[in-house]
Amino acid sequence: MTNQYDVIVLGGGAAGLMSALTAGQRGLRVLVVEVSRKPGKKILMSGGGKCNFTNLDIQPHHFICKNPHFVKSALSQYTQWDFIAMVDRHGIRYREKSHGQLFCESSAKDILRMLTTECQSAGVKILPDCGVGYVQALSQDTQTDGFTIESNQGRFCCRNLVVATGGLSIPTLGGATGFGYEIAQQFGLSISQREASLVPMTLTGKWHDLSHAISGVSVPVTASVETKAFRESMLFTHRGLSGPSILQLSNYWHLGEQIVIDLLPEMSCEDILLGFKSDHAQKTIFSALSEVLPKSLLQELSSHWWPDDINTPLQEFKKAELRRIAGLFHHWEITPSGTEGYRTAEVTRGGVAVDKISSRTMEVEGVSGLFMVGEVMDVTGHLGGYNFQWAWSSGFVAGMHVS
Numbered sequence: 001m002t003n004q005y006d007v008i009v010l011g012g013g014a015a016g017l018m019s020a021l022t023a024g025q026r027g028l029r030v031l032v033v034e035v036s037r038k039p040g041k042k043i044l045m046s047g048g049g050k051c052n053f054t055n056l057d058i059q060p061h062h063f064i065c066k067n068p069h070f071v072k073s074a075l076s077q078y079t080q081w082d083f084i085a086m087v088d089r090h091g092i093r094y095r096e097k098s099h100g101q102l103f104c105e106s107s108a109k110d111i112l113r114m115l116t117t118e119c120q121s122a123g124v125k126i127l128p129d130c131g132v133g134y135v136q137a138l139s140q141d142t143q144t145d146g147f148t149i150e151s152n153q154g155r156f157c158c159r160n161l162v163v164a165t166g167g168l169s170i171p172t173l174g175g176a177t178g179f180g181y182e183i184a185q186q187f188g189l190s191i192s193q194r195e196a197s198l199v200p201m202t203l204t205g206k207w208h209d210l211s212h213a214i215s216g217v218s219v220p221v222t223a224s225v226e227t228k229a230f231r232e233s234m235l236f237t238h239r240g241l242s243g244p245s246i247l248q249l250s251n252y253w254h255l256g257e258q259i260v261i262d263l264l265p266e267m268s269c270e271d272i273l274l275g276f277k278s279d280h281a282q283k284t285i286f287s288a289l290s291e292v293l294p295k296s297l298l299q300e301l302s303s304h305w306w307p308d309d310i311n312t313p314l315q316e317f318k319k320a321e322l323r324r325i326a327g328l329f330h331h332w333e334i335t336p337s338g339t340e341g342y343r344t345a346e347v348t349r350g351g352v353a354v355d356k357i358s359s360r361t362m363e364v365e366g367v368s369g370l371f372m373v374g375e376v377m378d379v380t381g382h383l384g385g386y387n388f389q390w391a392w393s394s395g396f397v398a399g400m401h402v403s
């Protein structure tokens, strides 16, 4: 029967293509069903079009999951070095940006072309524009008999079903269907709370007005919540805060929680102000700090933190008052009103709970032949190539264990 496959992969994104090519290379008959007109759309838009495809330093602590041990097996079965070896085999040029992040030299298209070429040579069939409405296990007790899927292009049967439908971010791409969560629930898996993540934060009130006034300004900071701190740059936007430090923090931040910004993480503001008070007492706080922070930011902050003394020379400040103001630069407390949501988020935090998924194979316990891979699961990586590495590693192990 022509519509019978060994493996059907639902979703032709990073994780789906990786599972498909791995299973295909093992001689299995594989079909990738993709709802969009083209596979791999997120790969193409990733990393500003250059795809930050992995990181030189991949450790389990770069991933957030209810079970922090869950990622270990897959990450060690298929490492960043394995993926880099494939990139090298295809002659794709890349370079390391900061923090071990690897980006294509030319274009993210190179990575997608590599994956589809590998799929093609492994005999994988990719079916675009194929929306799946319904999945059914062939046997009532969900043991081994495989699955049928009903789609707008007909009915397909398979022994193994790999769910690689991704998350909910960037709904305008058309692939954020949430169908993978429905399948997971259908087969008894639970779904942990999902939130837009790796996403800019929004502000209201006076801090919104400040950010709006200086949107486009970027400063190196340490941004923290109670459990985590990131030392990277922060960008002021029309709606609030963004930049790597804020995107990273969004993986750990929850609505209503305060964040703390250290605007001078590498120096002591107190030393600067007291030093100027003793050596250049005619200067103002503004001029003392304008060598280390953007003037526009200082201008805005001054109206909140020392409003009546903007033109007052340092000699007229008591040391205790300067210490208080210096403290604010290291401990700026802000409570974001929310995030920009899935519209601009890079990933979905949360998803299919991993407690009933084998960390070694990605197969669902008790539902033989059903596999979950990639972002659909409750695994979220830090910014920096970690989410793609999770897609490659989890996709690979599923591709190795389908039969």
Ligand SMILES: Cc1cc2nc3c(=O)[nH]c(=O)nc-3n(C[C@H](O)[C@H](O)[C@H](O)COP(=O)(O)OP(=O)(O)OC[C@H]3O[C@@H](n4cnc5c(N)ncnc54)[C@H](O)[C@@H]3O)c2cc1C
Binding pocket: 010, 011, 012, 013, 014, 015, 016, 033, 034, 035, 036, 039, 040, 041, 042, 043, 045, 046, 047, 048, 051, 052, 053, 054, 130, 131, 132, 164, 165, 166, 167, 169, 170, 174, 175, 176, 177, 178, 179, 180, 345, 346, 347, 373, 374, 375, 376, 384, 385, 386, 387, 388, 389, 391
């Ligand atoms: C703007 C942006 C930039 C990013 N940049 C980076 C980066 O540089 N580095 C990094 O590591 N990560 C980055 N990410 C995150 C990364 O893209 C994802 O984590 C990764 O693509 C997840 O892979 P996946 O295969 O699980 O899901 P996806 O890549 O989202 O693929 C899921 C696929 O399933 C398809 N699909 C959904 N529902 C159905 C259905 N019912 N039937 C058939 N097909 C379906 C979708 O159309 C899609 O093609 C970025 C994300 C965004 C949005």
